[in-house]
Amino acid sequence: MMSLGEFDLIAKYFDRPTRRAALGIGDDCALLAVPTGMHLATSCDMLVEGRHFLSTVDPERLGHKALAVNLSDLAACGAEPVAFTLALALPSADEAFLGGLSRGLLALADAHGCELIGGDTTRGPLSICISVFGLVPAAGAGALLRSGARAGDELYVSGRLGDARLALEVFRGTLCLTGGDFEAVRRAMEMPQPRIALGQALRGIATSAIDLSDGLLGDLRHVLQRSGVDAVVDVDAVPRSATLRAQPLAVQRLCTLSGGDDYELLFTAPPQSAQQVIAAGISAGVALTRIGRIVGRSGAGREAQTALIDANGRAVAHGVASFDHFRT
Amino acid sequence: MMSLGEFDLIAKYFDRPTRRAALGIGDDCALLAVPTGMHLATSCDMLVEGRHFLSTVDPERLGHKALAVNLSDLAACGAEPVAFTLALALPSADEAFLGGLSRGLLALADAHGCELIGGDTTRGPLSICISVFGLVPAAGAGALLRSGARAGDELYVSGRLGDARLALEVFRGTLCLTGGDFEAVRRAMEMPQPRIALGQALRGIATSAIDLSDGLLGDLRHVLQRSGVDAVVDVDAVPRSATLRAQPLAVQRLCTLSGGDDYELLFTAPPQSAQQVIAAGISAGVALTRIGRIVGRSGAGREAQTALIDANGRAVAHGVASFDHFRT
Numbered sequence: 183m184m185s186l187g188e189f190d191l192i193a194k195y196f197d198r199p200t201r202r203a204a205l206g207i208g209d210d211c212a213l214l215a216v217p218t219g220m221h222l223a224t225s226c227d228m229l230v231e232g233r234h235f236l237s238t239v240d241p242e243r244l245g246h247k248a249l250a251v252n253l254s255d256l257a258a259c260g261a262e263p264v265a266f267t268l269a270l271a272l273p274s275a276d277e278a279f280l281g282g283l284s285r286g287l288l289a290l291a292d293a294h295g296c297e298l299i300g301g302d303t304t305r306g307p308l309s310i311c312i313s314v315f316g317l318v319p320a321a322g323a324g325a326l327l328r329s330g331a332r333a334g335d336e337l338y339v340s341g342r343l344g345d346a347r348l349a350l351e352v353f354r355g356t357l358c359l360t361g362g363d364f365e366a367v368r369r370a371m372e373m374p375q376p377r378i379a380l381g382q383a384l385r386g387i388a389t390s391a392i393d394l395s396d397g398l399l400g401d402l403r404h405v406l407q408r409s410g411v412d413a414v415v416d417v418d419a420v421p422r423s424a425t426l427r428a429q430p431l432a433v434q435r436l437c438t439l440s441g442g443d444d445y446e447l448l449f450t451a452p453p454q455s456a457q458q459v460i461a462a463g464i465s466a467g468v469a470l471t472r473i474g475r476i477v478g479r480s481g482a483g484r485e486a487q488t489a490l491i492d493a494n495g496r497a498v499a500h501g502v503a504s505f506d507h508f509r510t
Numbered sequence: 511m512m513s514l515g516e517f518d519l520i521a522k523y524f525d526r527p528t529r530r531a532a533l534g535i536g537d538d539c540a541l542l543a544v545p546t547g548m549h550l551a552t553s554c555d556m557l558v559e560g561r562h563f564l565s566t567v568d569p570e571r572l573g574h575k576a577l578a579v580n581l582s583d584l585a586a587c588g589a590e591p592v593a594f595t596l597a598l599a600l601p602s603a604d605e606a607f608l609g610g611l612s613r614g615l616l617a618l619a620d621a622h623g624c625e626l627i628g629g630d631t632t633r634g635p636l637s638i639c640i641s642v643f644g645l646v647p648a649a650g651a652g653a654l655l656r657s658g659a660r661a662g663d664e665l666y667v668s669g670r671l672g673d674a675r676l677a678l679e680v681f682r683g684t685l686c687l688t689g690g691d692f693e694a695v696r697r698a699m700e701m702p703q704p705r706i707a708l709g710q711a712l713r714g715i716a717t718s719a720i721d722l723s724d725g726l727l728g729d730l731r732h733v734l735q736r737s738g739v740d741a742v743v744d745v746d747a748v749p750r751s752a753t754l755r756a757q758p759l760a761v762q763r764l765c766t767l768s769g770g771d772d773y774e775l776l777f778t779a780p781p782q783s784a785q786q787v788i789a790a791g792i793s794a795g796v797a798l799t800r801i802g803r804i805v806g807r808s809g810a811g812r813e814a815q816t817a818l819i820d821a822n823g824r825a826v827a828h829g830v831a832s833f834d835h836f837r838t
Binding site for chain 1: 532533536537538539540541542543544546549550551552553554555556558559560561562583584586587589595597598599627628629630632633634635637639641643644646648653655656657719720721736
């Protein structure tokens, strides 16, 4: 633990020359140029110790995840990352922690051409608040929204779901995994990969998109509510790892349907766009799986409904709600 | 205390139709249009309970202040407020608290045409992280920066300094004020008024500007460092309230020079712009006071220095450093 001043801390670990922003760290505001014809997309997430991450997490992985969950929001709207700001509350100016955090954070930022343009550092219970900024065309093949799903669209998901929740359950002591399996699912929980390339590739193809942070069924519900439609999901089609497949079916369904922390993209596209969807997945290097379809909603004002079926088309009961920070 | 879900909470207190943003609350990202020829200015601040505000603060005043300190950063760069995002960690979903917080926050936002376009809510130790967005011309009479102060410039400050620190000292029990006096300085601490109109009026006139959040001398030092100059400040000229003037001289100097939480603008302008400065103050309805001047710095690589003098031009000793969240 050191007694570095606030400004020394920021400078030592986070102050780097900006290349894209009109003005970066060190003034009252940062300045961003937004090209004509583009919108600025922005999103913010706050991660609190004990709630979004464990106190034992490797600081480098924490840095990665803190930015990854924000980049995942840019991915879901099809934006190109440009910059981010970092507000940090720290119980103490622990140099080892700050060094690791900045390494993880800036490595992911560099991988996506997303530069740190400002922030705030204060003493307090450990929490990390990041705002990300991206660019997306204002018209034409513009931002992917939650509101565009239409009856007849097919429902897709990227990657595999449920491993992050499986890792959390190991940390909670509700189940056990052997070393190699645990490391793999722990990596899914701690090092999610934001689907930036996929989001951009889906512009003009997907009719709606959202990133999976709170669990498939809960996040799907947001799309259905905003689009005014319902959905049918084939629970056996939801992609999962071999490690998760080795678990009892109830665990598989809990983790894939209500897991949370997946940071994959859930999106819809009409059947006639199937070839373009496949091409987008290949160009982004991400596996895509069709897991269901969008159906019309009967009854005005009714809540959105998701019917769950298995591979044989039989109805499946599933009572688990979305992970909600004020309900759990 | 209620057990409202996260999404209900956000909707109940903060979800309102957006008028200026291309896309507001409710999707993965918000979308902002930035007119051709303008830059987007952004800044973020995190307020932590017990550090930046007392647990006994009126929630409505807390909401006001949380946005005010961010708007003050836009003011310092001469930007027009457009939008903000709010990330909130709450120990519980206390409706009375949220109702007050949103009233104070949205009232100030409405007063400045600054709309809420997104955010995040989570359970955790009480903290508020706001990012603000504003527009400023990319060229011509563009953003006010910290880096433009030149030898010969005059040094100005808006409003009166030190009352917020005086109120803090009453809360700390180091001094006493009678009811009316206490209410007035407490209001200065809890309800700072961001100098938005003044910042915009100073574009093309001021050579540098900063908002006073950490104390006059500490914040002035940022301007001097980035501009490569030194300064002379007449400590008797620093504007203060009658309540503060009734205190011993040592208290007056502590509060005005190193007080913190003033949220007034400190700026520089050449002597030939004095009439324009006066006009800007009048148009913005804010008192402006000349408190010193910028002088050249001799010795490359040396730290910035501020010489303090009194009304008779005699040197004044003052050893108090800036308020720094990791040093205090």
